[in-house]
Every structure is written in C-alpha cells, then in structure tokens.
Amino acid sequence: MRHGRATIGGCGGRDGSGRGGPRPTRRAAWIFAGLFLLSLVSSRPSFAQASPAGGGLLLRTADGAAEAAPLLEIDVALRVTGPIARGTVMQRFRNPTERWLEGVYVFPLPEGAAVDGLRMRIGDRIVEGEVREREEARRSYERARDEGRRATLVEQQRPDVFTAKVANVGPGAEIQVEIEFQQTLRLDEGAFSLRLPWIVAPRFTPTDVVGRAEDETHGPPGAAAGAGPDVALAIELDPGFPLAEIESPSHAIAIEQLDLRRLLVTLRDDTAPADRDFVLRWRPAPGSEPGAALFTELRDDGSYLLLLLMPPDADAPARAPAREIVFVIDTSGSMGGPSMEQARAALKLALARLGPHDRFNVIAFESRTKKLFPAPVAADAAALESAASWVDGLEADGGTNMLPALIEALRGDTGGLELRQVVFVTDGCVSNERELFAYLREHLGRSRLFTVGIGSAPNGHFMEGAARFGRGSHTFIASPGEVGARMEALFAKLERPALTDVEVLWNDEVETWPDRVPDLYRGEPVLLAAKLSRFVGEVVVRGRLGGAPWEAHLPLSPGREELGIGKLFGRRKIAALMDGLVTGEDPERVRRDVVEVALAHGLVSRFTSLVAVERVPVRPRGEDLAQARLAAGLPAGFVLPAGATPAPLLLALAFAAAALGTALLLATRRQGA
DSSP: OOOOOOOOOOGGGBOTTSSBOOHHHHHHHHHHHHHHHHHHHHHOOEEOOOOOOSSOEEEEOTTSOEEEEOEEEEEEEEEEETTEEEEEEEEEEEOOSSSEEEEEEEEEOOTTOEEEEEEEEETTEEEEOEEEEHHHHHHHHHHHHHTTOOEEEEEEEETTEEEEEEEEEOTTOEEEEEEEEEEEOEEETTEEEEEEOOOOOOOEEOGGGTTOOSOOOSOSTTOOBOOOOEEEEEEEEEOSSOEEEEEOSSSOEEEEEOSSSOEEEEEEEEEEESSSOEEEEEEEOTTOOOSEEEEEEEETTEEEEEEEEOOOOOOOOSSOOOEEEEEEEEOSGGGTTHHHHHHHHHHHHHHHTOOTTOEEEEEEESSSEEESSSSOEEOOHHHHHHHHHHHHTOOOOSOOOHHHHHHHHHHTOOOOSSEEEEEEEEOOOBSOHHHHHHHHHHHOTTEEEEEEEESSSOOHHHHHHHHHHTTSOEEEEOSGGGHHHHHHHHHHHHHSOOEEEEEEEOSSOEEEESSSOOOBOTTOOEEEEEEESOOOSEEEEEEEETTEEEEEEEEOOOOEEOTTHHHHHHHHHHHHHHTHHHHTOOHHHHHHHHHHHHHHHTOOBTTEEEEEEOSSOOSOTTOOEEEEEEOBOOOTTOOOOTTOOOHHHHHHHHHHHHHHHHHHHHHHHHHHO
C-alpha cells in the first residue's frame, strides 16, 4: 500500500526569538513523527490474508516448522445440458507425516451454484453427507473430531467461497472429498459461457470494516502462502444445438466428439495450475440459436420449471441516445501487471466509442480516489485526448478502497435527462460487499451500474451483486486478447435499447425467482426458475423492446425433464432472501426463512452446512490431533500492494508509536522545565 509523504519542519528550524532552536525542538520533531506513524497505521486499510485456495496442507509443529502434507489431486467434472451444469469437485489428500491431522482449506465455486452433495471416501468406504443447520452441523463435526472419528464439514463463507474441514486423517492415510453442485449458465450476446473459479484472491478490508463480522470471508487464519495445486478437468457438453465455435480464453483445451450430440472438453495438457479461473464459451451455429427453452422437474412437493427466453434484437435507433457516462477504474495493488494493462486498454476502447453528444468523466481509486474532471464534460476531441493521456499514466498501487469511488460516481449525478451509466472496471478484491450493495441500493438514483471483471480471478460475488443492485449487467474479461471484443460487446449493449417493463403472466398460482425480472440489455435472455401447482395453459412474457410493446407466448407442458431444477429454484430463492440483509429485513426472520428453504432442498447456505461423519473412532486414545491449514496460492499476475501489512501488525505498530510519542513528550517536558 502506498503511504503519503510528510515534511516536518517550518520556520527555518528557529524558535520565536530567531535563535537556533534548543534540543527539545528536535525531540518535538520525533514526537510529531511518532504521532504521524500512529495516525498512519491506525487509519490505514489492510489486506485480508489470502484465503487458502490451493496448494498443499501445511502442518505447523510445536517449534513453528512446517511439515508438508501435499494435496494429491483435484478433479473437476461437469455435465452440461442446455443452460444447466451439474458438477463435482473431487479433492484427494494423503498424510505423509506420523501425526493425525485435521485438514482445513478454502475453495471457490461459481457464484449462484447450488451446493447440495458431499461424499467422503476412505478406501472402499463411502460416507454420505447431509445438510443441517450450521451450528448443529458444526457441533456434530467437532464431536466426531474430538472422539477420533473421521468427519468432513463444508460451510459457506460467501455465495462463491466455501470452507471444508477433514478430521482425523491418519498417518499415511488418504481421504477423498467430493462436493457436488449445480448451476445455470450465462447466455450473453448469443453465446453460452461457463466460468469455474479455481482460486480465491486476497480480499481488501477497509479500516472501518476491520474487526466487524460482516462475513467469515477470509478463510482460516494462519494459512501459509504456497503454490496452488494442479487441476484436472472434464466437461461433457450437450448444448442442444449445432455449434459455430467453442473456445476457452483462459486455458488451452482439447475437444473430442463423443457422438452426434455430445462433446468432451478437457485441458490440453491434462492438468493446469489453479492460478486463474477457467472460462469456456460456445456459440450456436447461425439459424440454430435457442429462442426459448423449458426444463422441468416433477417432485413430491410440486412441479419445478426453468424458463429461458431470448427476446429478439430491437432495431437500432438512428442515433444512440445521449448519455452521461462515468468510468471508474480500480488502480489498487491487486490490479498490478496484466490486470492493469487490461484495465487501461478496456478504458481507452470505451473512451473511443463516445460521441460528441455524450458527457463523461473518469474516476480512479486505490487507497485514495481521484477524478479526471471536477464534473462530467462533453466528449469532444480535446477532452478525449486528455482522458486517454490520463489513463495511460495510471499505475497500480495501494489498497482497494472502493466505497469512496462509488460515492463519488453516484454523487456526480447532475440530474439531467440523459441516460446515466457507471462502468466499474475492477478485480473486485474486497471483503465489504454487503456495505457496497447497501450503498448502491440507497443511492443509485437514475444511474445504472455495469461491472467489468478484470484479472485471472475476479470476485464473482461482487461483480454479479453490484450489477444486480445497480440494475445493470456484468462482464468478465479473462485474457488480454479478448479486451477488444468484450468491451465492444458491452458498449453495444449500452448503446442499444433494452427490454424494459418486463412482466411474466401465468395461468395459475406460481412462485418465481427472481420475483421481478430486471431490465434486460441486448443479447440477454429472460431466465426464471418457478414452482407451479400444475402445468396448464401458457406463460406470457411482455415488455417494451426499443420503446415498442413486445410479448411472447409459450405453452406450459412438462417439456424436457432434468433433475435438479428444484434445487436451482431453491438457490435462487435463498439468494433473494439473503438480499433482505441488505434491504433492511429482520436478520432473524431472514435466517429462519433461509434455513427452511435450504433444508427443504438440501442446499448449503450461510445458515446451513454439509456434514459427513463416520460411526467408528479410528484415532487411538491419547494420540494428539494436529491442524493442517491449506497453503494459499495467488492468482496469476496478482501483485500485493507495496508494503501491505497484516492488521494485527498494524495494531502493534500503532501501540509502539503511541508509546514512543508519549515517552518523547514526557522527556521534552522534563528538559524544558
């Protein structure tokens, strides 16, 4: 993190009589320096410790040494059908030490994934997990751990970050943990995309959030840094239509045709280091784009439906509407290297697309926030040249202090009649998402927020949530080579009419999530999960497309059956209920409602966890259990801010500075007397 510079002195080093100052003046300088250090460390934001996201287990012994217990293997397997993906993450450990271990590690999953399965394998034995209330699951795990029984606990820390604990891994033993999840895929600009996060980047915590239990966000404390593990990947893809192209902008892949409908996608080199997110995109052949898709699941508690409907493109207006657009760029230390290069390139492409009828401004932030212009200006040649030069000079350093930049971007609303858009370019490496979402909800006004995720492992929870509360959309840029195409697609959205005032009408009683369809931008589908009492009649989707009325009619029938639609419905309902913590709902009521839905659908949530426990103790009485925390890898290209210091050390420095300042002050007073 970058510190400001201070110059101590003044008056030429003389006292009021004009003579050279006595020695106490020198001591006074030390006092001011000590007080300055105190103010610096006490107000300085901190980077949360890197969440363990990959690497081997490290056992800390009594003398502080580390004994390696390497992670043998991570396998990720998915089956993709239309817009639905069902996945398993398999992690296998071996304990090479002579000690009994408890392994603790953090792993990411896609934002919005419904985590519903846990399986613990020990040799030929399989122990199935079950979903329980969080505290009950934790007590069950701790009781089994203390009694010497093998057990696994999976807890959600954020919607896309989970912690797993594996108790009583014996000397030389292997344990395999399998975690199952389901998710819907994103359809944007006519292409489907799958993003699998493989690492959790360190999260920045502003000073006023340090110590506040907003979430258990940073994983277990004390994890050592280390290289991430290698990951093997296999995706069975059944898109439901002929493909024009399939690509991964993040990794080299191999593609095998299994039959007329299915493809097998693997990594070209068999494995890859878990230092960046995996991204896969596929596009239908011309003329085979899905206009609508309906997937259903019939269960004892009701009929569940997943509806995907793609509105047609609106005719482009003769001239794009005048806009007031504010670009916000993250220049914190975590954006160093390739991320900063991508961000600068993305911003310059965006500036080049502005027209003379637009007004704009640029805001950059790290520990501090700065603006290019005091207020938005017309996008004439001189202003754009000045902006491009300013962007070229931006460098990455400091902490990700995002809230002041967000306040500045929304405060700049001049109340004009133009469409007002805020484009936020960041890796999102923050831990105070809920605080940011709450500010967006209260102060968005007529603005619309569009997040652009930059870097090898952007924070999907922030990107998606900020776009949702900002009534905009989110875009991920996985590699420098796709900056141009992704930014062009984003600005084509911003310049084209959206499907607004969307209504979904049903013939019978129904529960849908989201309960209200947001405005949709070019190339975005209506995607709904619903619970019906019966399939009858049709569903009607209405809205205004390019300012003109538009509607589509779809007959309701069981359609293509797919297991897990009910779980996707439950996951969306849980996400909507959790938004109540931002919108001011009673926290206890939110907890009760979430627990009810999570237990009914067998899902991990903030208030429910998965636990698997063996019946028979295996650790002999009298044998100690040591804890091994998973080493934390860093995302490719990630750069910690210069001088980043853990919060506990900052506190110690603050006390030391205070003590030094006080001692110097007393000494000065005694000498002066």
